[in-house]
Amino acid sequence: MTPTTATHCPYCALQCAMTLIGDAGGVTVAGRDFPTNRGGLCKKGWTSAELLSSPERILEPMLRQPEGSFAVATWDDALDLVAARLAAGRAGHGADSVGVFGGGGLTNEKAYQLGKFARLALGTSRIDYNGRFCMSSAAAAGNRAFGLDRGLPFPVEDLDDASTILILGSNVAQTMPPFIGHLAGARAAGGLIVVDPRRTATARLTENGAGSHLQPTPGSDLVLLLGLINIVITENLADLDYIDRRTVGFDELRRSVGQWWPERVQAQTGVPVRQLRDLARRLAAGDGTYILTGRGVEQHVDGTAAATAAINLSLILGLVGTSHSGYGTLTGQGNGQGGREHGQKCDQLPGYRKITDPAARAHVAGVWGVHPDSIPGAGIPAVELLASMGEPDGIRTLLVHGANVVVSAPNAERVRAGLAALDFLVVSDFFFSETAALADVVLPVTQWAEEDGTMTSLEGRVIRRRTAVAAPAGVRSELWIFQELARRLNAPSSFRTDPAEVFDELCRASAGGPADYSGLSYGLLDTGEPAYWPYPAGSTGTPRLFQERFRHADGRARIHAVRAGVTDAPAQTGGILTLITGRLLEHYQSGAQTRRVPELVLARPEARLQLHPATAAQLGVADGGWVDVTSSRGVVRCRAEVTGDIRHDTVFLPFHFPGEQSANRLTADTTDPVSGMPEFKRTTVRVRALAGG
């Protein structure tokens, strides 16, 4: 083991810098000074080294036996079997019967190579990834408005000088605690405004004069934003000069929001007119104003519209691409940003290019050394891909890398049934996740500190992940697995295994695209110089986007008028409530990793349903008592946490837990028609106290 290694946390998109220190006793973690975390880490980061020595690591390939158990296999036997079944699946049912499911935690190199492997080695269009559940609606909105999607189009440090920060639907105090250091300036100025149906740890940061908390009805974010736009326009708070110089589409927006007058918005959202007006005026008056959205706004069937409305509000206030102000979306997964740039999305090629663009196909085909026609066309988004399992003409063979869809996908029991109906399932993971447990073949892979790579943080900064410890003898990198399978499948291109070489190829493939990495290399990243994309060859990167122009041909942002339907609040009788799902401080995503870290499990061993004391009293639910939570798709059984921090009409369940505590047993797999984002944040459920609970 290297004595000390400068690297980054394996979990969320803040990508906190850390030093791994090795000695005879194992590996310990120290926070490292870096602009995003300034030496700070959260509980997950401090305990992340425990993943490396976990007794639950899978250390050899595992093959399912006829009677259902798993047996150890050699790598040759496992890969021969996988390649044979992939080839047979293609021959028998067509290339699109083979699916590939990737993850937003994969390094840039792996995400790139996975997309290339799917298209060239398998010839399938059926590839998508779990970022579809996280960032797809914000990404679609950003691409449509700006011609480019980078979560934060400015460095995180820029927030330090803000006097007003509006955070909609993100609990950063728990999901990425070091981030709240960047809110200190706004809090000191009394300008932190948090919009969330729960009084979260982030909402509590607004107390004692630091700002305000708006607690709307779940799922009413779009109406709230349209109402704010209406107030900005009717009170003449819009920046007309900016709108004239830098945007198109304002007139249509003005016409479309007339119907969302404050009293009507209050009726829909539950947010008082006075709070709405105060917020609109504060946003317009602030010297240094930022609007940030998170999954609470975006994970809806109208998520693209809601993110678009937040962008429209930012544009008419003149915030985007101007100094000391901006709009951004807070990416969640560790490589949620890079994961969506390099080709594991069903409709994209490396460089964040559209797969339907002939010029993009020609460029990437040139780098890959193939004819453009050998690259399949656009596939289908994740929820649709998973729903096709077991259907005629659907997916019959599936490879899963870096995802635990049994826990993380909506309508989880349907996903479980679909996986069980497959002809063949291969899962690459370092733990026996709930998805791996259903596989025919499980391939054990290296972890974050066991190999080199790059990640792209929530601010579009490309950073180096470095090898700190040797991997266990029996595990392999996904890059090696792709090469071995590609060779067995006679793929028409080479698949390198050295991360630096893969990165160089990725950079060439990205040249000229929206996410252009062509000026980057491991050598440059190792100097420690900040590297924000686009970073074309010969440039020094782009920390701040849109300063002069947006990425549309005319340089102007698109104000795209979006409309909201009138929604009825669910009846609050007989235990009918609205469920929202989200994250806890101690766990990450499906919990496949953090549920294996003893300290984190000790702190948060199980899912608990948050509900308001008045609601609990009405239903006869005691704090700590057992409840059934039922939707039309399934039932969750868990304990209750009675708290005044949530609305009377709303309940909250974290989504990190499996089995009968799995929140996604309840959620629907209906999706946003623009982005394919499922509805995670508004599910009608019935809550029932269990006898003796």
Ligand code: SF4
């Ligand atoms: Fe890791 Fe995110 Fe915690 Fe930082 S905030 S230590 S990146 S999980």
